[in-house]
Amino acid sequence: MFRLDGKAALVTGAGSGIGREIALLFAAQGAVVALGDVDEAAAGRVAAEIAEAGGEGYPVALDVTDRLSAKAAVATIVERQGRLDVLVNNAGIGMVGNLLETEPEDFRRLMAVNVDGVYHCSQAAVAQMVAQEPQGGAIVNIASIAGMVAVARRFAYGTTKGAVISITQSTAMDFVDRGVRCNCICPGTVETPFVEGYLRRYHAGEVEETRQALHARQPLGRMGRPEEIAPLALYLASEEAAYVTGAQMVIDGGLTAR
Ligand SMILES: NC(=O)c1ccc[n+]([C@@H]2O[C@H](COP(=O)([O-])OP(=O)(O)OC[C@H]3O[C@@H](n4cnc5c(N)ncnc54)[C@H](O)[C@@H]3O)[C@@H](O)[C@H]2O)c1
Known part of the structure; x- marks a missing residue:
């Protein structure tokens, strides 16, 4: 169950934390994983970990804030594997501050990585997914509970994650008849x-x-722990989740239930 044998997957921000754990698990379940990160050395270390475990993974240069970089990363994957089956939009950054404390340059930086990044990578990936035969693929966005409920002094961060939830829903609906599924995970605080x-x-x-x-x-x-988030990403990427699209899945130790 939840195998990804032979699937071509791109995980952004794969050099650290949640992205690293998702990349390791996807490779263990048979995917060939492209590790996209601005920190190429970190992506290289994760590729070595995957190889050591007997899986297949390779670093790809990727700055998600740069649309051309996202297109080039997808092109590299298609050149190597002929297609792209799974995209995990995981790269993200945070900051603390309420509305009055948030400087425009910090707000812009968060938007550039957390929102533009998801837009750029999703656009490059969906263009490929709808063009390939057989058509389709799965996108998993890493949002946050901060996009669903207010977390104190996370004005910019919550704004970006609310946008990620919205991107998830529109992508899911607009491509529902083209074989593309798109879902997001909303973690609470995860030790990374x-x-x-x-x-x-x-x-x-x-x-x-x-x-x-x-x-x-x-x-x-x-x-939470990164290894408690990765299995949900695996499920959402797998064939077993064929009926799941446009969903927001919460993993937060009960935080939003209170
Ligand atoms: N850790 C948490 O508590 C938590 C909770 C909810 C959601 N999230 C989300 O999960 C995702 C991963 O978080 P994490 O805790 O593993 O973070 P992390 O800082 O451990 O890893 C993030 C990775 O993204 C990479 N990255 C940053 N900017 C990039 C860019 N422009 N292009 C490509 N790669 C870039 C970094 O180099 C790093 O390897 C983020 O989107 C974050 O917002 C984290």
Whole structure:
């Protein structure tokens, strides 16, 4: 079940955290995984991990903020494998601040990576998915619960993730009859280098206390782990999810149920 044998997959932001875990799992389930990241060295390390485990993966140069870079990454995959079956739009960045605290350049930077990035990669991928035979493919967007409910002082971040949910729905509806499925995952807080960066940048001097508070925020009493997100991405990418499109799937330790 949930095999991806021979499928050509692109995972953006595959060099770290959730993207790395998704890439490792997809490769273990038989996909050939293109690892797209601005940090090419990190993508190379994940490719080596995949090879060590007996899977197939390779780094592709990708800056999701650059439309031509997204097109070139998809072209590279098609050159190697003849098609693109799965896109995981995972690359993303965060920042802390309410409406008054958010500077225009920070707002623009978040929009460029988290929203333009999903737009660029999805556009390049869907163009290929509708052109290939057999037609179709699966897109999995990594949104966030911050796009569904308000998280304190995540004005720009929540805005971008709300947009990702909306992109998911329109892509799903506009290509529902062309074999393209598009869904998103809305994680709560997940322990990754993303959270470590946040702790160092915004809570230096109180890292441990803040980490404990982040754990305690979830009814389940702890943050999530990347390996608890990757299996849902695998399901959504797989044939078993043939009837799932336009969905927002929450994995948040109960946070939004409270
Ligand atoms: N960690 C969390 O708590 C959490 C919660 C909800 C959603 N998310 C989302 O999950 C996704 C992954 O987060 P993570 O915690 O694994 O982050 P991370 O910082 O560990 O990894 C993100 C990766 O994206 C890459 N990246 C950044 N900008 C890029 C660009 N312009 N082009 C290509 N690659 C780029 C980075 O180099 C890095 O390898 C993000 O979209 C994030 O918003 C994370």
